[in-house]
Amino acid sequence: MADKVWVYIDQFDGEAIPSSWELFGAASKLANEMGGGVTAVVAGADVQQVAELAVHYGADQVYVCNDETLKEFRAEPYASVLSGLASEQQPEVILFPTTSRGRELAAMVAVDLKTGVLPDVTNLEIQDGKVLATRPVYGGKLISKVVCNAQPQLITLRGRAFSPPAADSTKTGQVDPVAASVAEDEIKTKVSGYTESQKGVSLNDAAVIVSGGRGVSNNPSLEPPAGLDESEVEIWRAQEGFKLVGELASVLNAAVGASRAAVDAGYILYEHQVGQTGKVVSPDLYIACGISGAIQHQAGMRTSKVIVAINKDPEAPIFKMARFGVVGDLFEILPPLTESLKARLNS
Amino acid sequence: MKIVVCVKQVPDTAAKVVVENGQVTWGDAPLVINPWDEYAVETALLQEEEHGGEVTVISVGGEDAKEALKHALAMGCGNAILVSDPSLKNADSLVTSQVLAAAIQKIGDVDVVFFGKQAIDGDVGVTAAQTARVLGWPSLTLVSEITELDPGSKTISVERSVEEGRQVVSGQLPAVVSVVKDIGEPRYPSFMGIRKASRAEIPMWSIAEVGVEVSEPVVEWPDLFNPPKQEVVTEIVSGGSPQETAETLAEKIIEEKVL
Numbered sequence: 001m002a003d004k005v006w007v008y009i010d011q012f013d014g015e016a017i018p019s020s021w022e023l024f025g026a027a028s029k030l031a032n033e034m035g036g037g038v039t040a041v042v043a044g045a046d047v048q049q050v051a052e053l054a055v056h057y058g059a060d061q062v063y064v065c066n067d068e069t070l071k072e073f074r075a076e077p078y079a080s081v082l083s084g085l086a087s088e089q090q091p092e093v094i095l096f097p098t099t100s101r102g103r104e105l106a107a108m109v110a111v112d113l114k115t116g117v118l119p120d121v122t123n124l125e126i127q128d129g130k131v132l133a134t135r136p137v138y139g140g141k142l143i144s145k146v147v148c149n150a151q152p153q154l155i156t157l158r159g160r161a162f163s164p165p166a167a168d169s170t171k172t173g174q175v176d177p178v179a180a181s182v183a184e185d186e187i188k189t190k191v192s193g194y195t196e197s198q199k200g201v202s203l204n205d206a207a208v209i210v211s212g213g214r215g216v217s218n219n220p221s222l223e224p225p226a227g228l229d230e231s232e233v234e235i236w237r238a239q240e241g242f243k244l245v246g247e248l249a250s251v252l253n254a255a256v257g258a259s260r261a262a263v264d265a266g267y268i269l270y271e272h273q274v275g276q277t278g279k280v281v282s283p284d285l286y287i288a289c290g291i292s293g294a295i296q297h298q299a300g301m302r303t304s305k306v307i308v309a310i311n312k313d314p315e316a317p318i319f320k321m322a323r324f325g326v327v328g329d330l331f332e333i334l335p336p337l338t339e340s341l342k343a344r345l346n347s
Numbered sequence: 348m349k350i351v352v353c354v355k356q357v358p359d360t361a362a363k364v365v366v367e368n369g370q371v372t373w374g375d376a377p378l379v380i381n382p383w384d385e386y387a388v389e390t391a392l393l394q395e396e397e398h399g400g401e402v403t404v405i406s407v408g409g410e411d412a413k414e415a416l417k418h419a420l421a422m423g424c425g426n427a428i429l430v431s432d433p434s435l436k437n438a439d440s441l442v443t444s445q446v447l448a449a450a451i452q453k454i455g456d457v458d459v460v461f462f463g464k465q466a467i468d469g470d471v472g473v474t475a476a477q478t479a480r481v482l483g484w485p486s487l488t489l490v491s492e493i494t495e496l497d498p499g500s501k502t503i504s505v506e507r508s509v510e511e512g513r514q515v516v517s518g519q520l521p522a523v524v525s526v527v528k529d530i531g532e533p534r535y536p537s538f539m540g541i542r543k544a545s546r547a548e549i550p551m552w553s554i555a556e557v558g559v560e561v562s563e564p565v566v567e568w569p570d571l572f573n574p575p576k577q578e579v580v581t582e583i584v585s586g587g588s589p590q591e592t593a594e595t596l597a598e599k600i601i602e603e604k605v606l
Binding site: 112135139150263270277294302324 | 358360361363364365366371382383439440441444467468469470471472473474476477479480481484485486487488489491506507508509510511512513514515516517518519522527528529562565566567568569570571572573574577579580581582583584585589590592593594596597598599600601603605606
């Protein structure tokens with residue numbers, strides 16, 4: 001008898017994305033109420049060890065698909081593997097991590113199996129045998145409860161909204177290989193690699209985020225190199241400012257975030273943007289440096305556990321939501337703050 | 348080259364969206380074209396400028412979605428179509444993508460379809476991939492740069508902005524592309540564009556006219572509410588010098604046990 005609750009393990013380059021393990025706590029809770037165990041699915045070119053790890057995290061059964069066509073992520077062949085398995089085994093729920101891949105896969109499987117997707121969910125309950133999911137909408141300005149009246153219910157869980165169970169290497173489970181279902185010559189895309197590969201901690205997984213705003217370019221005591229025009233000077237100043245943000249982030253093993261204003265001004269790549277038109281995050285600690293806190297930015301970080309704001313303007317709206325505020329110059333505060341936290345964390 | 352852009356009408360990002368008596372309201376804030384979709388319109392127009400052809404903008408929605416279409420027309424799109432039908436009132440993303448796919452087929456000979464990354468109301472962000480899947484076309488989502496698009500050889504190369512960096516992908520046309528902000532700042536509508544758009548008669552297609560059998564919507568929203576107020580007591584940390592302030596702040600952060 002196939003399990004009713006499935007989890008999809010997202011991986012990159014043969015390593016599971018950490019938020020995949022967060023699915024297992026939620027999945028076993030659902031399985032307790034719905035009956036049966038938890039089945040995991042993982043696909044890639046060389047993911048046998050991910051499948052074995054999934055057993056340690058609580059999978060009773062793992063379907064593992066190893067195939068050269070799945071070496072680089074392409075949504076189409078991945079979706080076909082998952083849709084094929086699910087239409088055969090008829091699970092009631094499939095959980096995905098809310099990564100770019102998890103969301104796109106859920107979207108395509110929903111088309112294949114004529115069902116619904118509930119993305120970026122922060123809480124799950126069972127009501128009348130169905131999953132009632134909680135998810136923020138309008139960039140976190142409102143919260144909705146949603147249900148999917150078809151099966152499988154495809155649900156992507158927001159990173160860090162659910163805690164991962166502890167891995168237990170004594171656990172055992174069944175690992176079953178499955179074949180890929182689409183041949184290379186039927187796949188209409190080719191991946192040739194990655195550029196500007198992201199270094200450091202990703203915003204989605206980060207327990208701590210240090211963000212910079214427009215204020216990072218406001219250090220009057222810096223003397224820019226000669227020969228830059230006005231806009232180049234501004235970018236140079238901003239990059240110097242983001243260096244301080246980055247140094248604090250690296251001491252705290254944190255991800256670097258940014259406000260929309262900083263991204264729009266060209267200070268930092270869009271990938272770092274936190275807010276309604278960027279990433280919505282909820283770390284344990286969010287340190288906002290030189291960010292005034294427009295409503296769009298608040299929407300993206302308001303659920304952070306502890307917010308610290310450093311801003312020169314005492315009227316900045318960010319202070320209203322901060323647990324701790326420093327009215328001051330981030331260029332004066334950040335270097336000693338970094339040193340002091342480093343010393344305390346090392347002791 | 349035949350280009351389609353799909354857009355949605357949403358409350359402005361600066362709007363204070365709240366639930367009052369079970370209804371979502373945003374005061375007197377305007378409804379606007381979904382900000383992500385402006386990037387899609389911009390991308391479509393740049394491709395049209397480079398390769399020639401025409402850009403058609405489509406929306407699925409009520410009468411009020413015409414404003415989003417008019418904005419796209421004012422930016423420079425040639426045609427607009429509103430797919431509107433009473434049966435679509437509770438459409439979920441699957442239904443919407445089936446309708447869009449059918450409308451794209453009805454337009455015919457389309458080379459590329461552009462979407463914004465997601466709509467800022469529902470934040471679902473799956474319609475582009477779903478439309479691609481319904482059509483059986485490659486799905487190139489989260490695209491930050493189109494490095495090459497050749498309508499002659501029917502190929503496209505892009506960079507997709509994903510967690511690990513920029514994935515370099517090439518694919519066959521026709522394709523569905525969703526774009527993110529790095530694709531380029533959307534242009535402002537020109538004065539002439541606004542005049543032309545305000546006079547435009549936007550054709551409305553019903554479900555019957557699109558000729559599609561759509562699924563029953565399966566996603567329901569039984570409840571919508573305001574987030575619980577977070578009671579924050581802000582403590583302003585200060586000291587005799589930046590050094591002292593920083594020390595105190597560091598101590599307080601450590602005391603919160605979040606590191």
